Amino acid sequence: MSNEQSSTDLTVSGAGTSPAAFQDPGMPPHQERMADKDPAAAKRAERQTVVLFAVSVLGTIGMLVAYFLFPSGDTVESMRTSNLLLGLGLFLSMFGIGAAAVHWAKTLMSDHEQAEARHPQKSDPETREAALAALEAGAKDSGIGRRGLLKGAVVSAVALAPLTFAVPLVGQVGGDWNVSNFRHTLWERGRRLVRDPSGDPIRAADVTIGSAYHVIPDGLREGEHASHWIEEKAKAVVLMVRMDPRDLTEAEDRRDWSYEGIVAYSKICTHVGCPVALYERQTHHLLCPCHQSTFDMADGAKVVFGPAKRPLPQLPITVDDEGYLVAQSDFTEPIGPSYWERLK
Amino acid sequence: MSTRATTGQRAASGTADYLDQRTGIGTAVKGFARKIFPDHWSFLLGEIALYSFIVLILTGVFLTMFFVPSMTLVVYEGPFAAMNGVEMSEAFASTLDLSFEVTGGLLMRQIHHWAALLFMAAIVTHMMRVFFTGAFRKPREINWVVGFVLMILGLAAGFTGYSLPDDVLSGNGLRITDGVVKSIPVVGSYMSYFIFGGEFPGEHIIPRLFTMHILLIPGLILALIGLHLFLVVLHKHTHFPGPGRTQRNVVGFPLFPVYVAKAGGFFFIVFGVLALMAGTMTINPVWNYGPYDPSPVAAGAQPDWYMLFLEGGLRLMPGATEFVIAGYTLSLNVLIPAVVIPGLLFTALAAYPFIEAFATGDKREHHLLDRPRNAPVRTATGVAILTAFFILLLAGANDLIATHFAMSLNDITYIFRVLFFVAPVVAFWATKRLCLGLQRKDRELVLHGHETGRIVRFANGEYIEVHKPLDEYERWIRVQHEARRPLEILPAHDERGVRRKGYHRDALRARVSRFFYEDRVEPVTPAELAAAHSHGEHDALEGHPSSGGVPAEIASGPSVDARDR
Structure with missing residues (x-):
């Protein structure tokens, strides 16, 4: 800062006679526009404004013509054509009016700046006093200060009355409020793994090494679940992959949860619940496209990158008598994102 | 033509009269029609x-x-x-x-x-x-x-x-x-x-x-x-x-x-x-x-x-921050980016006018706007918040950055994690410096005028460039603002050695005020301008430091660099 050259000649020498601050010079002189000085220029500006309004009229007509001649139709192409023509028509129709109005204002309307006085926001002392007096008189008339019981009655009645609205609303807005539903899915002992969305059962022998299957429980839309199958599907979706069993690292207590290198994990991310859908065959990594949590399918679906903390829950599987893949049980922990009472 | 105009006028005045008799709209029209708005x-x-x-x-x-x-x-x-x-x-x-x-x-x-x-x-x-x-x-x-x-x-x-x-x-x-x-x-x-x-x-x-x-x-x-x-x-x-x-x-x-x-x-x-x-x-x-x-x-x-800044926060937050406490799960990896950070950001925004009013202790009405350079800490704070917002926004598109620029998604995420903390600090510092620099530029222009490119040689062989002084309208915009100074604080004990009530609040206020206004550039005063003119341009050309060595524009208070960190 010390080598600040620009101001080395500026040491203030005993302020002298100059005023402490500069004075506002007041409004600068008005500059006349072309249209103010030259009638021909004003006429020209008027014509330009008229042309812009005419553009708007043409745009409106064009939009109506497009509406009748180019309905949106059955294909994406015809829909796009219709959209483009209608959009251009609407653009001209609106923009013409706007441009004309602004051009008119800028070229032909008076551009003499004017000043208007401001006044302090607060009211003057007499008004304030009168307002205070009015409030005091009102309070005195009501007698609220003297009648304590009345005050209590008003407060209690007004405070309680909203319950008539709140209780019925809160009581029912959350359905049955049975949040323990988070713990259970449709998977149970012997339920077949079927392909999503076809519903075809999967024979273990048909699953090649390196392939990935999007799986739902068999009978998803049947029985008592039929009316709320989407909620069940949202919890039960599974991603199943097969890899060389030698690549697989399995925990001691989960050795029998896989079947000849086939492993099945919940497809719902343990971060905030997106479907984890991108499987990379070489690394056995499964990537959530929403927030990039990455799970290692060869090692208990543990998190190798990203904002998730917990591994994906594993679905214990085996095969039935006909060689189709089935679940051994439900998931052994709640699937999906963490919540407060998850482990309770 | 004239009869038609009269008919139109009569219809208009009839409608106006009808409305005014029923609503007294005349008062509103009188007050509003020619109301002045700045441009x-x-x-x-x-x-x-x-x-x-x-x-x-x-x-x-x-x-x-x-x-x-x-x-x-x-x-x-x-x-x-x-x-x-x-x-x-x-x-x-x-x-x-x-x-x-x-x-x-x-x-x-x-x-x-x-x-x-x-x-x-x-x-x-x-x-x-x-x-x-x-x-x-x-x-x-x-x-x-x-x-x-x-x-x-x-x-x-x-x-x-x-x-x-x-x-x-x-x-x-x-x-x-x-x-x-x-x-x-x-x-x-x-x-x-x-x-x-x-x-x-x-x-x-x-x-x-x-x-x-x-x-x-x-x-x-x-x-x-x-x-x-x-x-x-x-x-x-x-x-x-x-x-x-x-x-x-x-x-x-x-x-x-x-x-x-x-x-x-x-x-x-x-x-x-x-x-x-x-x-x-x-x-x-x-x-x-x-x-x-x-x-x-x-x-x-x-x-x-x-919504992208929320998405970006969710993507950046490391997963290790999920904890189980007494059997209950606390997902800070979700809670911090999706609830805490936007909560803090929004609270800071909503409260800012009150924070600044606290720092200035200013109870006056303000109808003239500040030029952003004349409020360096405020401007720098705003830019820092925007920078953090922008980093989160980019982080929300980290997958697109990775695919479009063929970069590693993981690297991008790591870089953004660092930038989220570093970039706002750098932006704050740089913006504050820019504002102070622009204020110095304003002073320079007021004191020395516009460069004209005209070089004049004196009889004694000295060359100078002629500077054209600013006209009073140009000058006014550069000198009209008041330089805010940090609040002075009364001592903790009064003259009889009794602890003063409200000292801690005052001390906090003084600290906030120092943060806001310690570094500042004062606008040129008429005396300074007169001094600059009396010295003439060639003083500036010679570039000798003046005897005091203290540049006049840096006002009292500790060195400007003290708060640069």
Whole structure:
């Protein structure tokens, strides 16, 4: 800062006679526009404004013509054509009016700046006093200060009355409020793994090494679940992959949860619940496209990158008598994102 | 001609008389018709927000005529062959119908969506204008809070709106919302049930969002816009400093006819540009995404831009921050980016006028705006917040950055994690320096005038460049501001050695005040200008340091570099 050259000649020498601050010079002189000085220029500006309004009229007509001649139709192409023509028509129709109005204002309307006085926001002392007096008189008339019981009655009645609205609303807005539903899915002992969305059962022998299957429980839309199958599907979706069993690292207590290198994990991310859908065959990594949590399918679906903390829950599987893949049980922990009472 | 004009005039005066006898409207017209509004391009930002909202209502009414807010499943049998026989909700099917069967429906939906993006963009930039020019100062603090609530409502309107079509993209957005809500301690699970009427997704969410989106939120926005504009009229608009502009007047043009034409015309311009965007640029082509199903998900999916900072936060937060305490799960990896950071950001924004008022101890009304350079710490704070916001925004698109620039997604994430903390600090420092530098430049210009490029040689062989002094109007804008100084604090003990009440509050206030105003550049005074002129230009050319060695522009207080860290 010390080598600040620009101001080395500026040491203030005993302020002298100059005023402490500069004075506002007041409004600068008005500059006349072309249209103010030259009638021909004003006429020209008027014509330009008229042309812009005419553009708007043409745009409106064009939009109506497009509406009748180019309905949106059955294909994406015809829909796009219709959209483009209608959009251009609407653009001209609106923009013409706007441009004309602004051009008119800028070229032909008076551009003499004017000043208007401001006044302090607060009211003057007499008004304030009168307002205070009015409030005091009102309070005195009501007698609220003297009648304590009345005050209590008003407060209690007004405070309680909203319950008539709140209780019925809160009581029912959350359905049955049975949040323990988070713990259970449709998977149970012997339920077949079927392909999503076809519903075809999967024979273990048909699953090649390196392939990935999007799986739902068999009978998803049947029985008592039929009316709320989407909620069940949202919890039960599974991603199943097969890899060389030698690549697989399995925990001691989960050795029998896989079947000849086939492993099945919940497809719902343990971060905030997106479907984890991108499987990379070489690394056995499964990537959530929403927030990039990455799970290692060869090692208990543990998190190798990203904002998730917990591994994906594993679905214990085996095969039935006909060689189709089935679940051994439900998931052994709640699937999906963490919540407060998850482990309770 | 003359008779026709008279008829028109008679009709107009008849109507005016009719209305005035019944409403006394004459008083309002007298007060409002020639009301003065100042002119500046940045005052248009709020207008853009207002006009996009009007366009949103107009197109929104069109859309409600055809959209069916129902999650009842139907099998699509419409003109769009690719979706034939596909099971989908009525909401999604009616959105397809809006595109394929209602001519102009796609245009209205695309205008609606673009207008929503523009609405939020205009609100945010309008807020930036108000922030950086200090327009939030007394008496406008309340209106700042009203505007802040409008921004939050705008976010809510956008979120409830883009979730309505029930396509794969918005459905997964809702699922993320569910995951975020569940992470809230103690009540998270119940809040999820509260929102979805049971387990995700249920069949209530679309109708509920619809009611929020078309009734509750726009109703509130409309009411608050009314209040916002009422307060603007009540306070009279702020104006930028300049010759003739003071704290006690407002300089500009009359409402009628100038702003009726300009502002009214501007509505049509905004509408026209939105129509052009919707006609030529596809947005949210839901027919490509397909109906919501809990299993599929799209890669490279981003929410609308104003939600992207939340998404970015979720992506950056390391997973290791989820804890189990006494058997209960605390998901800080979700809670911090999705709840805590936006909470802090928004609280800081809403509270800023009150924080600054505390620092200045200033109780006066302010109707003249600050040039951003003249409030370096405020400007730097704003830029730092925007930088953090921008880093989160980019982080929300880290997958697109990775694919478009062939970079490692993991590296990008690590870099952003660091930048989120470092970049705002650097931005703060750099902005503050820039502001102080610009103020010095202003001083320089006032003292020495414009360079003319004319070189003059004196008889003694000395060369100087002739500088043209500023005229008084040019000069005024560079010298009119008052340099704010840190507050002085009274000693902790009075003269009799008794502890003074309120000392700690004063000490805090002095600290905040020092942070804001310690480094400053004072505007040129007439005495300095006279001194500069009496010395003449050649002093400056010689460049000798003056005897004191203290540059006059650096005012009292510790060295400028002391607070640079």
